[in-house]
Amino acid sequence: MKNKKEFSASRRRFIRNSAIAGSGFFIVPRHVLGRGYVAPSDKLNIAGIGAGGKGESDLSEFAKSPNVNIVALCDVDDRQAKKSREKYPKAPYYKDFREMLSKEKNNIDACSISTPDHTHAVATLAAMQLGKHVYTQKPLTHDIYEARTLTEAAKKYKVVTQMGNQGGSGDGVRQTKEMYDAGMIGDVYEAHAWTNRPVWPQGIPTPSGKFDVPAELNWDLWLGTAKNIDYNPAYLPFNWRGWWAFGTGALGDMACHIMDPIYRILPIDYPDSAECSVSNVWKNMWSEGNFVDSCPPSSIIHLNYPRKDGKGNIKISWHDGGLLPPRPDELLPGEDFGNWDGGVLFVGTKGKLLADCYGANPRLLPTKLMKEKTMAAPTLKRVPEGHYIQWVNACIAGYGKGQTSSPFEYAGPFTESILMGNLAIRSWMMLNPKAKGWGDKYLGRKKLLWDAKNMKITNFDEANQFVRREYRDGWSLML
Secondary structure, three states: OOOOHHHHHHHHHHHHEEEEEEEEOOOOOOOOOOOOOOOOOEEEEEEEEEOOOOHHHHHHHHHOOEEEEEEEEEEEHHHHHHHHHOOOOOOOEEOOOOHHHHHHHHOEEEEOOOOOHHHHHHHHHHHOOOOOEEEEEEEOOOOHHHHHHHHHHHHHOOOEEEOOHHHOOOOOHHHHHHHHOOOOOOEEEEEEEOOOOOOOOOOOOOOOOOOOOOOOOOOHHHHOOOOOOOOOOOOOOOHHHHHHHOOOOOHHHHHHHOOHHHHHOOOOOOOOOEEEEEOOEEEOOOOOOOOOEEEOOHHHHHEEEEOOOOOEEEEEEEOOOOOOOOOOOOOOOOOOOOOOOEEEEEOOOOEEEEEEEOOOOOOEEEEOOOOOOOOOOOOOOOOOOOOHHHHHHHHHHOOOOOOOOOHHHHHHHHHHHHHHHHHHHHHHHHHOOOOOOOOOOOOOOOOOOEEEEOEEEEEOOOHHHHOOOOOOOOOOOOO
């Protein structure tokens, strides 16, 4: 029988010898860590909360790693989960993620959360509280309060986290930062981001009518934290994005991709004000549509950020629904202004920089400067393995050892910042109880003043109801 010192030395030798050559991480079997049981394998065991649609593609990306097992699946809709269940026939299947986490907690190391936005926070926190690493699709949360809660949870539970904005691990955003850090466009004082989204219905009446719930769907679990309403096929499987009860509109869907270079590169954290304009929808020539349950078909949002170095402010503008910022004079008529999905434009004291969606293909304006100027040398580490496998490797390395591009310490404040835009939009759309059309309390471009520390609008209290929504009975978000 080895004494304690001999066992400790043997364990250290085993861990050292278990290192995977060239990977920068090692795998330690659970029995060596003294957890009381022998693992069926030394791979990262991932459970999918949301196994259809984007959840299916996410799990497929993780499964490309030879160090991953997909060990459990959860989806409220058997139709959506069909392909994943066929791909991973040995993985137990559940409808309720809470049941899955309870029964499979000893078999799961990490969870992939790819549900509608309104369920992100509760599913993610439940996994974190069991010590499971989490990969949560963008936007990280539906509400600002939820984003703040998950940021705090990442610190408390010490698990590896990643938000699913894959461009955050791309070369483009790193090249953009290198160009900015080299002073190629000077100090940025203005930036624009835009998208062609929504590519789903928005600005439409609330669905009506009575429909039978499909036998394959658990409608109560699909609603989750949202208020209880009748099933309607208009919401599933994808168009939930355009309804405030479940989604976060074009901004929530795409800003975590397109605004990532802005937030990652510039010296900003939280905006101190937000204002917006949204497109009107008309029922007929005499009245506007009263469609407050649906996100608007297009919007422009202006966020003001104090620089963290105290040297003034940076104005960031978001454009969606096909709306665009002014085309730069430096861009030739035949040159692309972003790509199909959208783009981002930095305006600095020494020049302008344009990039496509996800921060790809950054270029100085006019673009001839890309040949005339000496480009910034690469200084930032690239992520050749990609966003998904980066998270897998970090999970295997363990908290504090592996790195991810969008840990919740970054993704949480970033998501809060984005959702400030939705505060402005929803306030714009808010109805005066006595009015029949758009709310007369918020007509015009009212500027919302934001107290980030206390998560509160200070000059329009009605807007604060959107900072933290009320959950349906039976659901809560508590650290």
